[in-house]
Amino acid sequence: MRILQLHSNYIEYKPIQKEIAMAEEAAKEAKRLEEIVVLFTAVEEGDNETTAQKAIDEVKLFLEKLKVNRVLIYPYAHLSSNLAKPSEALKVVRAMETYAKEKGIETYRAPFGWNKQFTISIKGHPLAEQSRVILPAKAEEEKAEKVSEAVKAEEKLESFWYILQPDGKMVPVEAFNFRGHENLEKFAKYEISKVRASQQMPPHVPLMKRLEIADYEAGSDPGNIRWYPKGRFIKSLIEQYVTAKVVEYGAMEVETPVMYDFSHPSLADYLNRFPARQYLLKSEEKELFLRFAACFGQFLMIHDTQFSYRHMPLKVYELTRYSFRREKSGEVVGLRRLRAFTMPDCHAFCTDLEQAKKEFIIRFKLCIQVLEGIGLSKEDYETAIRFTKDFYEENKDFIVSLAKIFGKPVLVEMWKEPFFYFRLKWDFNFVDNQDKAAALSTDQIDVENAKRYDITYVDEKGERHYPLILHCSPSGAVERCVYALLEKAYKQQQKGEPPTLPVWLSPTQVRIIPMSDKYLENCEKIAETLETQQIRVDIDDRPLTLQKRVREAEMEWIPYIIVIGEKEIKSDVLPVRDRKAKKIRKIKLEEFISEVKKQVQDKPFKPLPLPRQVSKRPQFYG
RNA sequence: GCCUCGGUAGCUCAGCCUGGUAGAGCGACAGCCUCGUAAGCUGUAGGUCCCGGGAUCAAAGCCCGGCCGAGGCUCCA
Incomplete structure (x- = not known):
């Protein structure tokens, strides 16, 4: 339903001729109303009595603000390209009228189905002109009610x-x-x-x-x-x-x-067994819902x-x-x-x-x-x-x-x-x-x-x-x-253990840190070797202190950190900082490779999802 | 849906009670430092203080309305 709502000094209208067969009876004489909120109303497909009530409820809130208690419901088709059938529309308009009266609003209504002539004077204040769309209290809601009956019955079932x-x-x-x-x-x-204990x-x-x-x-x-x-x-x-x-x-x-057609017989039936918790979307005339399984x-x-x-x-x-x-x-x-x-x-x-x-x-x-x-x-x-x-x-x-x-x-x-x-x-x-x-x-x-x-x-x-x-x-x-x-990792942390992700799921499995950029090339070589073994490795080539880079690698939960400097070039053992073991182990590259591989066997592999050089990475958060 | 809390720099937050020039740390950027395993130093840039209205000489701050977010309740087929 679409309503154009105008706070008016006065409106004068006069039915000229019947436009449709459905038109109501009305006298062809001019009518003038003053100090009134005019509701130009187009009833759209899918609107029903609930929509009518919703509309009036919204309008009423507004009337209270304006301190006006007089409305004219003026059927006005030109606000929508998706009009309801005239018979439906008339029903809805009448429902609005009845409901508004029930709510104690002084209610007038222009006849439905007529070609009318009108003159209107609108107040100038910011809230005088408002357009609103009241979404149909959709079929789903009715279905939901049906459902909730079923659900209620089930809720009564006692569990032991x-x-x-x-x-x-x-x-x-x-x-x-x-x-x-x-x-x-x-x-x-x-x-x-x-019962729930926590507030955090x-x-x-x-x-x-x-x-x-x-x-x-x-x-x-x-x-x-x-x-x-x-x-x-x-x-x-x-x-x-x-x-x-x-x-x-x-x-x-x-x-x-x-997505599926809401009105497909099997689906509609199944849907009705569940509370209405779907995303709904409308495409042309079709009502669709997004699957929930x-x-x-x-x-x-x-x-x-x-x-x-x-x-x-x-x-x-x-x-x-x-x-x-x-x-x-x-x-x-x-x-x-x-x-x-x-x-x-x-x-x-x-x-x-x-x-x-x-x-x-x-x-x-x-x-x-x-x-x-x-x-x-x-x-x-x-x-x-x-x-x-x-x-x-x-x-x-x-x-x-x-x-x-x-x-x-x-x-x-x-x-x-x-x-x-x-x-x-x-x-x-x-x-x-x-x-x-x-x-x-x-x-x-x-x-x-x-x-x-x-x-x-x-x-x-x-x-x-x-x-x-x-x-x-x-x-x-x-x-x-x-x-x-993540919650499990946090539990580990609470127990004083380092939080970790499984090695096979760690984006970076091994972080190599050169002591200085002199050793970058050596790092690249080691990285190549690891990579050919399907181990995800990156290099922190940023010009930061060693301590800082180690700290950041630890905060990223990287399972293995290897620092490369003068000593490492000359020796065939690597100082592997093992997150889980909380210590640095001296170990040969081949042994290290087989140790990592053992932990990720049978699991799928994907290459590093980010540039190998840490200096080339954007910061997505923080 | 209800209750509570919140929205200020990219991020985390202080300032609000008691109105008077927009703040910090981290990050980014520029430079110095070339370093041995969890934070080296200096500088620069960066703001619609969520939006609208009100009272006030004056609003990030007070009042009213709205929007958005989060947590709790409820819910969880």
Whole structure:
């Protein structure tokens, strides 16, 4: 809806002739109103009664400022090129009139559908002329209400919390002794009571800026992050790594669109199962939403795919860059929770529960491996397993086997009734320095979507069936992995250890510092040697003191620093300053090379993301 | 969405309470220093004190309104 709002000394108008068949009845006589706010109003497609009310609410606020309480609603089509149908428009205009009267505003209205002649005198003050656009209280909102009914019903479902031990013993959370499992305790508290202790800013935020990994981007929407070369580099390596692991597991990598038609039947239905948290966009007449996972694209693809039990479990994978979730502004923080994020998403289509369970175990192990590779061990995260009571009773051994594989007690959430579209779900959760938990890897058994998307496979007898679908993100959002690594590093620091990133993810693995520019050439030679071995090396050739350059290398968390001077040219051992060991070790170049290579084996490699000479680098932050 | 805090140099921040010439450190730039493992020295440039209005002789500062950001709450399928 578009309104041109004019604070007027007076307006005179006179209906001349009916313009459309829908026109209201009206006398063809002049009408004059004084000291009034005129609302030239164009009703646009999608507007409804809620829009009308919203418009009046806005106008009313304004009237209070002007200290006027008299309006004329003047239907005026020329403000928009996207007009509603006359029948709709009239309804909306009438709704405005009624609502305004209810709100105690002295309300007049010019007839709808007429060609009118008018004279107006507008007051000169700065606020006299205003144009406003009231966005339709969109269809989504109505849907959201429908949804929230469903969600409310689900909210009523009670959760029962337990701790499941690797030996299969399950005790209520209150009865569990958390000694030696402090993180699990924090996680359980976080999940159950939502108690939070900390007031501080998440430590990873200043770190991500200072290390020139990532930063907020004020020019975008909250939770849409700017990644500097080093950050892009780290992210990219993790992306490559996760993808390689999933492909090795046997999934086929695909790519699907980032946006989908809001009115597509399968999608609309699925969307309605979730709170309205999408980014919406309008293109010509189409309403689109940005995907919040890879499910849609993959389901639509598999719907059109011919496959039988022989191909199953059928595994499809996509690294979504990006998935979008329009989280409430207050929820978005640092890299923990974003509105645009990179999500590896792997679906497995299984014939029956037996196959699904087998696959589930394989994937559970895969996820542990993937996180381990990224640099997060079982010490760093906690597991939650969530299921319905029925499922538990029928699959006790299976669930216990998960806990056994994990090898630590896990948090259990049990429901009496089916919850959303899954029967069983687990997630790994990182507990950070604010005692907040963030989910990383997850997998779930989906019993519903095959039907919704009409995905079927052919069995041995040639009959069609709906498969079970497993949804897995082997690492969780890649950005969140970076968050976890930074938070972990901060924890190390708090314990008095040097904060580090895994060597394979360190943008610079080795920093060479010449004592003076006399030794630059020697440094270049060593750098070449390391580089041919796929070790990322750079040279701090800046004319600064040695101490200062060592300090800055340490502050960049570079794992190895080598200073080259007179002694080094004459000897075949190098003084390697080892960040983790906190000392300088004399070691031969070949030995050093094999030591570094040992630490990064099996991991993807990318060359240095910045100029080799530190003097050639811009400063992105600070 | 609610509550709280904030917006001053590229960055981190002081100044604001108690109105009177715009500050520091770091960084950048220019130069000196050629150095043995976490900050060498000197100098230069750099400002719409978020925006609008008000009261005042006078506003970065006080008052009102707005915008933006952050943290907390809530939320987290």
